[in-house]
Amino acid sequence: MATPYVRNLMHFLFSIILISSVCCSLASASHPPAVSPPAETELICHTNNPAECYPKVFSATEEFQIVHDDQDLPPGLHVQLDVQTGRKQAKLYNPGEENPALAGLPVNQEVIVVDPELPQDDGPRIPAGAPAYEPVGMVKAPQEKNEGFSKALQTIKKSSQRPKSVDASALDGALQLLDELSHDMYYGLQIAEDAEAVQSLFCLMFRRNAAEGEGRPSGERAEFLASSVLSAAVGNNVPSLTAIGKSWDSITAKKCLSGSHSIKQELFHRLAPTSEPGSKEEAEESETIRLHISVISGLLKSPKIRAEFLENNGMQSFLQILLRDGKAWGSRRAKVAQITSDTFLDEDFGATLGLWPRQQQADASICAGSGPRSLDDQCWEYHLTRISQAAGAPEWSEHLLSLIRRTQAPSSQSEAPPTHNEL
Numbered sequence: 001m002a003t004p005y006v007r008n009l010m011h012f013l014f015s016i017i018l019i020s021s022v023c024c025s026l027a028s029a030s031h032p033p034a035v036s037p038p039a040e041t042e043l044i045c046h047t048n049n050p051a052e053c054y055p056k057v058f059s060a061t062e063e064f065q066i067v068h069d070d071q072d073l074p075p076g077l078h079v080q081l082d083v084q085t086g087r088k089q090a091k092l093y094n095p096g097e098e099n100p101a102l103a104g105l106p107v108n109q110e111v112i113v114v115d116p117e118l119p120q121d122d123g124p125r126i127p128a129g130a131p132a133y134e135p136v137g138m139v140k141a142p143q144e145k146n147e148g149f150s151k152a153l154q155t156i157k158k159s160s161q162r163p164k165s166v167d168a169s170a171l172d173g174a175l176q177l178l179d180e181l182s183h184d185m186y187y188g189l190q191i192a193e194d195a196e197a198v199q200s201l202f203c204l205m206f207r208r209n210a211a212e213g214e215g216r217p218s219g220e221r222a223e224f225l226a227s228s229v230l231s232a233a234v235g236n237n238v239p240s241l242t243a244i245g246k247s248w249d250s251i252t253a254k255k256c257l258s259g260s261h262s263i264k265q266e267l268f269h270r271l272a273p274t275s276e277p278g279s280k281e282e283a284e285e286s287e288t289i290r291l292h293i294s295v296i297s298g299l300l301k302s303p304k305i306r307a308e309f310l311e312n313n314g315m316q317s318f319l320q321i322l323l324r325d326g327k328a329w330g331s332r333r334a335k336v337a338q339i340t341s342d343t344f345l346d347e348d349f350g351a352t353l354g355l356w357p358r359q360q361q362a363d364a365s366i367c368a369g370s371g372p373r374s375l376d377d378q379c380w381e382y383h384l385t386r387i388s389q390a391a392g393a394p395e396w397s398e399h400l401l402s403l404i405r406r407t408q409a410p411s412s413q414s415e416a417p418p419t420h421n422e423l
Helices: 002-030 149-161 168-181 185-192 195-206 222-234 238-246 248-252 263-269 280-299 303-311 314-322 327-345 377-389 395-412
Strands: 065-067 077-081 088-092
Touching: 149 168, 149 185, 149 195, 168 185, 168 222, 185 195, 185 222, 185 238, 195 222, 195 248, 195 263, 222 238, 222 280, 238 248, 238 280, 238 303, 248 263, 248 303, 263 280, 263 303, 263 314, 280 303, 280 314, 280 327, 303 314, 314 327, 314 377, 327 395, 377 395
Parallel strands: none
Antiparallel strands: 065 088, 077 088
């Protein structure tokens, strides 16, 4: 009996040992030994300088470090993104960490919007109520400046002061160069800021020399080129117009050597035609007034010059031009109508309403005469009505008339004053 019992006991112990061996084998198979990390980390280098290289896989620490755009981020890190600069930082995530500086900031899906620190401004403080900065005032100089520009300005100034000291061909060359450059905002501003140069250009425009102009096209004559330079310098050039406005009083107070009147009188008071209709003088006067109109068109965009134009009966001169008939005045009348509309009547084209007309329209008994009052503001509607109803009326007449009537609409609807009846 003992032998079978011992045999069974040994068999039982052997089974237990076998089962334990199998279990240990399975456990060892399910957990293979860890692979050792490579001896060298893969780096990213954009230059030949080894110090500027960084690992391809971001290596996080307990402090924030900058993450490069081409680095791989392991999961589970604390990442910050500055949405203003695009800079990304990361570190090991600490769930118990709290940053009081980030309290109240908008957070969306682990992206924290961080407002950049305002730069320290050591410059002077702008006082309250100071005028706003206007970027239009900044006119950049060309990369390559024209070497002949300064010399051309000196030539025209010398010609205005001592006409006989400057050769005609030298003056023509200077004016032609300025005519080309004055369309540029930079050179237009340089001309406008030189008050003496502007005075000289006005005097050249007023100068009449039959011997100089004989046989030459009008576009090559000194007075035409001077007018062209002035009109181009102030046309669509706000800084240039502002510069002329600042020195306007000193510019227009000067008298030219070729005349006895100031520049202001020459420009404003000689704008109205005075020649006999159909005469040879009328054609010459029409050409002279064309030059004046071209310059005045741009100058009227200045509030200061516009107010002075109205005070010096400029609109009476305009009306006298509109009342002229004949081929020589066709384009001049159309230009005056356009200037009047764009400056005073049509807000869609930048007009400042309420400046003109300054009087209510009068009846025909006043406007039909030949006295001074027949050219006042109050008679524009009367004269434009006659022009628009005449045979072959110009296209501008009806439009200008409608704009004039529109300015009178509020007053025409006002109540008439009460009459006093005898009891």
